[in-house]
Amino acid sequence: MGWGFEVVLESWDSLRTTGFVLNTRTNAWKALEAIGVADALRLINYRFRGSVAYSTISGLPVFGISFKAKGKEGDHEARCVQRRLLLESLANELPSGTTRFSSKVVSIEESGYFKLLHLADGTILKVKRVLVGCDGVNSVVGKWLNFKQLSFTGKSTIRGQANFKSNHGFDPKSMRFFEHGVRSGVIPCDKKRYRSLNLLFTAHVLEKGLEENPAQLRQFVLSKLGKIPDAVRATIENTELDAFILSPLRYKPPWEVLWGQLMWLVLLESELN
Numbered sequence: 627m628g629w630g631f632e633v634v635l636e637s638w639d640s641l642r643t644t645g646f647v648l649n650t651r652t653n654a655w656k657a658l659e660a661i662g663v664a665d666a667l668r669l670i671n672y673r674f675r676g677s678v679a680y681s682t683i684s685g686l687p688v689f690g691i692s693f694k695a696k697g698k699e700g701d702h703e704a705r706c707v708q709r710r711l712l713l714e715s716l717a718n719e720l721p722s723g724t725t726r727f728s729s730k731v732v733s734i735e736e737s738g739y740f741k742l743l744h745l746a747d748g749t750i751l752k753v754k755r756v757l758v759g760c761d762g763v764n765s766v767v768g769k770w771l772n773f774k775q776l777s778f779t780g781k782s783t784i785r786g787q788a789n790f791k792s793n794h795g796f797d798p799k800s801m802r803f804f805e806h807g808v809r810s811g812v813i814p815c816d817k818k819r820y821r822s823l824n825l826l827f828t829a830h831v832l833e834k835g836l837e838e839n840p841a842q843l844r845q846f847v848l849s850k851l852g853k854i855p856d857a858v859r860a861t862i863e864n865t866e867l868d869a870f871i872l873s874p875l876r877y878k879p880p881w882e883v884l885w886g887q888l889m890w891l892v893l894l895e896s897e898l899n
Contacts, residue, residue, distance in 0.1 A: 633751075634720065635743075637730035637761070641717055643709040645871065646787040647815055649800075655703045663715040667707055672798040672814050674704040682805040682852025704800075706815040731761065734770040763876065776876035784847055784872050787815075788865040801858065808850050812858050840867035 636642075650658075658664040679689040693702040717725060730746040734757075741753040759767025763776055788794075794814065802811040836843045844867060851859065 632724075632755075634725045635729040635731060635745075635751075636725055636727050637746075639728045641710075641713055643713055645709055645785060646869075647706045647708050647813075648712065649813065650705055650707050652701070652703045655705070661716065662719055663712075667711065667715060668705070670711070671705040671707050671816055674706075674813075675797065675799050677704075677800040677802065679802045679804060680854065682803045682808070682810075682854060685853030685855075688804075706813045708815060731766045734766060773878065776878055779875045779877055781875045782872060783875055784843065784870060786847075786862070786865050786870045788861050788869065794861070796857070801855070803851065803854055805852055808852075810851060810854075812861070837872045840870055843867075843870050843872060 648654075655664055658667065674693055676690060676692040676694070678687050680686065681688050693704055728747070729749070731743050732746050733744045735742040735744065737752070741757055743751040743753060743757075745751065757767065759765050759771075761767060765773070796812075796814045798814055800811060800813045802809070836846055844862070844865070847870070848859070848862060851862070
């Protein structure tokens with residue numbers, strides 16, 4: 627593929643994902659085409675025809691956009707891709723033996739023009755060229771770059787996914803609902819999977835203990851939806867309790883990202899000398 631990876635370190639003993647799906651747009655599919663996995667993923671994931679926004683007070687659509695018309699850069703392409711399928715597709719494109727499991731990085735040490743990666747099992751790896759950190763919000767690489775902990779936005783989100791035994795019957799378009807400071811949306815992934823919810827709300831409306839009580843979490847969701855199509859409400863009502871995830875939304879201030887990038891350029895320069 628021309629990626630030039632020598633090794634990919636995975637801290638767990640197998641491939642793993644967090645969450646359900648990714649909402650991907652045109653630029654993402656251009657990247658997947660360059661990697662060589664786009665065609666296989668297109669076969670099993672709906673291409674959206676558009677998006678419609680509804681008022682949860684009136685229950686009526688207030689805005690809509692079609693993805694059929696060409697934009698300035700060509701055709702629009704939007705799909706909802708399962709994280710597991712995407713991860714497996716990317717992993718399968720790597721040369722055999724590239725991914726090294728049970729290899730958790732615990733610290734990074736400088737050694738001249740090299741970086742030494744210390745793993746949890748005591749192994750030390752020498753980075754000769756470029757180190758790319760994709761290890762999440764508690765990234766060891768991010769800490770080495772002096773990134774601070776992510777800041778809480780004051781908002782949280784509830785996500786979920788409904789799986790159907792047969793065709794769910796929804797059109798391949800996203801539906802979004804707005805009013806009273808709550809935003810929610812539903813997106814079909816394929817003929818049998820439906821991203822049943824992406825509910826965004828401010829933290830002060832949260833009730834204590836919701837995260838530990840899936841039944842109360844689902845009821846909380848239903849109480850905040852307002853007027854939405856009956857078919858959408860029924861989908862959420864019938865979603866399995868373990869398919870709901872409550873997550874606080876956090877962010878990194880842009881000035882910290884900029885400073886981190888400046889430090890990263892120094893890292894790249896030292897590796898190339």
